[in-house]
Amino acid sequence: MNPRRLTPSMSLLVAFEAAARHCSFTKAAEELALTQSAVSRQVQALEAQLEIELFRREGRKIELTAAGAVYQHELAAALGRIRSATLQTISYKNDGGPLNLAVLPTLGSKWLLPRMHEFYAKHPQILVHIHSRIIREDVQSATHDMTAIICAGSGAWPGYISHKLLTERLVVVASPAALPDYPGLSPADVAEHALLNVVSRPSAWSDWFDQHNVDHANLRAGPSFELTAHLIQAVTAGIGLGLVPEILVQDELKNGDLVALFEPMESGRDYYLVYANRYQNLPSLKAFSAWLLSLPFQTEKN
Template sequence: MNSRRLTPSMSLLLAFEAAARHESYTRAAEELKLSQSAVSRHVQALEQLLELKLFRREGRRIALTEVGRVYQRELSEALGQIRNASMRAISHQSGGGFLRLATLPTFGSKWLLPRLHRFYAAHPRILVNIHSRIDAVDFHASDLDAAISVGVDHWPNLVSHRLHTERLTVIASPRLAGARLPLAPSQLNEFLLLNVVSRAEVWGEWFEQHGLDSRSIRPGPSFELTSHLIQAVADGIGIGLVPRILVEDELREGELVSPWPSIVSRRSYYLVYPKRNQSLPSLEAFRTWLEGEIADSHCDRN
């Protein structure tokens, strides 16, 4: 087979990859600083070269064909490797680099950002760009390098490093619970139980571990962000069940109280990233620093 057919030009590949990611010639054109017609011509030229139909029209929209989706998935991986190779070379030359990191919003604001100045002190030439993500990160559809996520030990096609076993703790405002402390677990149904939308099951888990009937749960308001739930608890709206790592400061300062010992969750915090990023210098430096910070914070509590 003609080798030229198997190695399309970078301009054709970049146009297709952007159009496939956005499923829009217009948005791809904005990203690539080209005209919409130029992106369309590049994609058509690629289809003619490969003798494949990569997109189909759906009204005014474009959508990937099945072969187009397979091609995009493998091409995104290959382009990511090229970008990372270039980034490593530039980083090696300058002694710096940057890291595009996704993190859970509340973990980022409550735990990571207050400590990040220590990373910059140790690595002043590396910049960490923080992106908040609640849902799982799709590394094929984004240019993110790594993510701090929470879940069970199942990260298909990703490298994962377990950072911290999640411990859930009941939190309350001293004004709400102070007069009635100590409380028996069975008294929990006297309060509104606040929850995070993505973790609606945690109260059932807590009741189960304490041998209580979960049907007695008195549900309260739900929140998309854990930080909003923590604020609602501090304002006396109800009681929350949150990862203890996110409320260490409030508990230490007496802004919140925790009537009972924490329970071990089924989940843990992980640093995850695609295999292609394993040797990225900025990621290696950040991972080493992050694991050290987690270890130090455990020592501080013991």
């Protein structure tokens, strides 16, 4: 097949996508600053090139055919990526531009977002669009539409640059209102309480029991949660004990909503800022990375 047939000109594609989105040549023409007849001719030229009808025309009314609807769906995503890539390229001109960042939900809401005003004070021209995602070790999947991600893992991701932010430490927390005798609690006593966990950490409590030489047979499993933020709320409400990253409960420990029962335990994971090699010289990312790495990541002592 002729390659030209498979790669229509951008003007034809843009005219079709706008007309398909509005189901109107007139509205597409207004959006593109063209005449209605010009848009209609471009769509007809595209149909002739593809040798398939994309619209059904009934008088002045148009409607997508089945083929046209599928084509518009795929094309809209492709044009979106092209526009995003163009916007990122333009950002080199003034060291600004947008940055799409995926971050673990609780880390984003409880640690990153409260500090973002400091970044904007230094870089008001850069917009950071923050997306909450539960990110596993599959960094490629997590970053396919992101400039960078903040995740927990090993840091060994070929093809990606990773900056270690901090070593994760897990701490047992409880509500002092629900557990007034917490000062005298021993590791063995923990097994007598409902132990809440996050579904992505099924072995966290087992690892903690191993470290404190407590028999697993005494482990009393409590409810599971997808988000650490929900687990923290459940512990605060007195539902049970939680084993959570220390950095995520600093506010609760400081204001007395929660208490830490024992010394923190390293989880074996670290938090990283991660991005693909191709983005390493993007001005907005360089500015964000430098700011993020300048922050004091050590948790505060209570």
